[in-house]
Amino acid sequence: MRWMILAAVALIVQTSSALAGPFQPVQTGPDGHLVPVPARHWEDPTHSMLLGVARAGQRLVAVGELGIVLLSDDGGKTFRQAKSVPVSSTLTAVNFVDADHGWAVGQWGVIIATMDGGESWQLQRVDTPVDQPLFSVMFRNQNDGFAVGLWSLFLKTADGGRNWTPIKLPPPPGSKRADRNLMKIFGDPKGALYVAGEQGTVLRSTDQGATWRYLASGYKGTFWTGVAAADGSLFVAGLRGNLYRSLDGGDTWASVPSGATDSITGLADIGGMIVGVGLEGNVVTGETTGSKLNDQLRPDKKDLTGVIGGEAGRLIFTSTDGILGGAMPVGPVQTSRHAE
16 A cells, blocks of 8 residues: 555655665764764755655755755755755654754654754764654744654753753553654644644643643544644644544544545645645645545655645645645646545
8 A cells, every 4th residue: 555655754764775775874883883874965866755844934945865955945946955964864854943943853863953044954863773763843942842753752852952851651541651653743823732643643732842641533543744724723634545623722623524545644734725745646735624625636646745835826845756846726626536
């Protein structure tokens, strides 16, 4: 099944070394321990597998395999590789709080940070003996941030990432320990924080991350992604096109037909519209309070991993085949074969 591609990317996160052939993301140091290898510059990095994209002021920043970080200063028309990245392991997510300060996470529990809009990056954390990957990162400001990943790996910082402290989550209802994979962390306009993960997991914190509570989503499969719209609507989505929405801060959730049966891998609020992307080129769009969303299928059927608004209303997609562009869907131009 096509969602196995995402599972391989997100849960194993070993793709980089396989795709790179003899090029390895770590090497043995003088003391016998594995140490990261800095990212190299590639002739055409825009066709590499990319897994996350964020906005740094007017700049777009995308991250992916081999420690590749791409920058665009023209609304997504062209991208160039960052000057300096200290790791060549797969980067799974990126987040900026302003035009200068950003963080990216990935394989080996890597966390890297930039203070110049993504041109150069510094290593803040790596755990090569364990290789417990991080899947998502979110900062509330230049100091307070969170990162989540495999087997309930949950980290926080209060000093911009110079120090990262593990958060010990309570066990999910009916379980003896917290060991679910946490795929996406995001916040709403009121300051609440949320985490989406496997087995229908949705966590919420209303005290700036001090304590966390499991919410009843009504779903048992994996949520790959989540987003809070500007109007406060919450969305989580994942396997087989399943998409759930909450209009009351996560207290209750309802399934919203997406029209897709392939995994939804990324969600964004773009211009007041909810936009979801997924495997097989699915692009799901609609009003945040609509009863049903519109599913369109890209003719190239590329597996999409993220989406962000570009110049003049265009969408910029990250995919397993690099950067892709497209017009903002406004109607049933091409309906997916999965649509009802």
